[in-house]
Amino acid sequence: MTVYRELGVRTLINAKGPATRLSGGIMRPEVATAMTEASQACVDIADLQAAASRIIAEATGAEAGYVASGASACLLIGAAACITGLDPGRMARLPDTSGMKNECVMVRSQRNFYDHAIRATGLAIVEVGLPDRYAGAGVRDAEAWEIEDAITERTAAVFYVADQQARPPLNEVARAAHARGVPVIVDAAAQLPPQGNLRRFIAEGADLVAFSGGKAIGGPQASGILAGRRDLVMAAALQHLDLDVFWDMWDPPATLIDKRRLKGAPQHGIGRSCKAGKEEIAGLLTALRLFIAEGDAARHARWLADCETVAAALQGLSVTLTGGDDIAAVPCVVIQPDPARLSARDLCLRLQTGDPAIVLDPAGRDQGLVTVNPMCLRPGEARTVGDAIRRALVES
Numbered sequence: 001m002t003v004y005r006e007l008g009v010r011t012l013i014n015a016k017g018p019a020t021r022l023s024g025g026i027m028r029p030e031v032a033t034a035m036t037e038a039s040q041a042c043v044d045i046a047d048l049q050a051a052a053s054r055i056i057a058e059a060t061g062a063e064a065g066y067v068a069s070g071a072s073a074c075l076l077i078g079a080a081a082c083i084t085g086l087d088p089g090r091m092a093r094l095p096d097t098s099g100m101k102n103e104c105v106m107v108r109s110q111r112n113f114y115d116h117a118i119r120a121t122g123l124a125i126v127e128v129g130l131p132d133r134y135a136g137a138g139v140r141d142a143e144a145w146e147i148e149d150a151i152t153e154r155t156a157a158v159f160y161v162a163d164q165q166a167r168p169p170l171n172e173v174a175r176a177a178h179a180r181g182v183p184v185i186v187d188a189a190a191q192l193p194p195q196g197n198l199r200r201f202i203a204e205g206a207d208l209v210a211f212s213g214g215k216a217i218g219g220p221q222a223s224g225i226l227a228g229r230r231d232l233v234m235a236a237a238l239q240h241l242d243l244d245v246f247w248d249m250w251d252p253p254a255t256l257i258d259k260r261r262l263k264g265a266p267q268h269g270i271g272r273s274c275k276a277g278k279e280e281i282a283g284l285l286t287a288l289r290l291f292i293a294e295g296d297a298a299r300h301a302r303w304l305a306d307c308e309t310v311a312a313a314l315q316g317l318s319v320t321l322t323g324g325d326d327i328a329a330v331p332c333v334v335i336q337p338d339p340a341r342l343s344a345r346d347l348c349l350r351l352q353t354g355d356p357a358i359v360l361d362p363a364g365r366d367q368g369l370v371t372v373n374p375m376c377l378r379p380g381e382a383r384t385v386g387d388a389i390r391r392a393l394v395e396s
Contacts, residue, residue: 012357015385017215017330017373020070022359024214024221025376031219031287038282046241048281050253055285056227059292060209061199064233064256066226067213067281068240071189073274074210074226075117078185079104080270081208081235082157083121088266091239095122095270101156105182107142107168109134110161114187118159121270125159126150133167141167148176155182162188162201174205183207183232189224192216194328195296208232213280216299216330216375219287223280234258239269300327306374306382307331313386317393333372334364335389342396344370350392358388 004011018025049066056065068074083100084090090100104123106115109131119125128150129142147158147168158177160170170186177184186206191197193216201209206228213223226236234257243250243265250265276284291299304324310333311321318336323329337347344365351358361371372385 010357012352012359013378013381013385014359014376015372015374015381016359016361017375018212018221020214020221022376025218026378027220027283027287028218028290030290031283034286035220035279035283038278043278045278045281046237046252046256048278049237049241050256052281052285053233053256055288056225059198059288060202060225060227062202062209062227062233063230064228066233066237066240067276067284068224068226068271068274069222069276069280070214070274071187071210071212071224072114072117073271073276074224074236075114075185075187076120077236077240077269077271077274078208078210078226078228078232079118079121079123079157079159080239081232082183082185083123084235084239086231086235086238086261088238088262088264091235091266091269094239095120097122101154103152103154104157104159104185105147105150105155105177106159107147107161107166109141110159110163110166112161114161114189115159118185123156126155144168144172144176147173148180151177151180151182155180157207158182158184160184160186160206162186162191162197169204170201170206171204178205183229186210190215192291193296193299193330195292196328198292202227208236213284213287217284217287217291219284220280223276223284225284225288234261236271238262238266240271240274241269242272243268296327300329300331303374304331306377307333307372309382310372310374310386310389313383313390314393317390330373330375332361332374335370335372335393336368337370337393337396339368342393344368346396347389347392351388354388356384356388358385360389 014022052067053065103126105126108127108129128146132138132140186201186209189212208228211225213219214221320334323331348360348362
């Protein structure tokens, strides 16, 4: 890659998956082309975001949609929208939430470092539930009634992190929140595939959902989708867009921002640092179209073929192929090195310092396991990965 060579930056084979620290995945040529074409003309970003809103709404079943610089950025502007509504004065004061609803209810077992995006708006997280099922002390976790009990006049939103293991079920959480007039924000950053999850969370009652644009969708790494209620998306947009405009000269598209509902134009909002350029928006919308067109079955088959190539190169070693029969899953190859010869940690280190550099997923290293995730492999790289792992294991 000439650009990286000129910068003196080493390229690597990403067999871990679309992690931000590894620069995400590989965009399809059509996505890169769309970004290049978008860069060659100027548009009103509000018009482009209105077009994005229409396309995202069609894909998700939501009333509206929006593009920001990542799923975390979408969570931030979504949380801000739940605090301020369409009040430009409140928008200007964030993250000072004095006199506003300034709490967000969250299940304790769903806390993670990404909830910093929620806290950055000035919201305080109110934890509910004890995750006995994770502590080994029992089988229970938070229940919907606990969420409803925690909602007060200070509650701006309920924050829910989507995952197969998440409890309580989202539809129960939504019912409890809506009974008290409180919106639900869902972090679904990494919940694709399956493709059906684009629509699932809205259908189950979420008011706002955030997806990463740079993971399975295959869009620019610095992009994310916010989908949900029209009024909340409008409030998010108002806290994200460049609004250095004269009121009497400002004519935003009504499908995105209904100017009649505002008493004035907000100042630059708390989401201004989450800017998405025309290139990211165009690239993400192109990637979303391609993601939907490909479908789960074809995508799974493509990933599975790479996993089978890696597994074939490791024949006779301790290897398991997971997710091969489930088109809603990402198939992976799980390797269990002999710790007497080479630990899981040292296998990862050996490959990532090799030539070519290959990064595996070390999440299971404490159990002696290393994983190959095929999502970011380029054509031909699966064989390179399999051969490199075999050499490391056999020669150790």
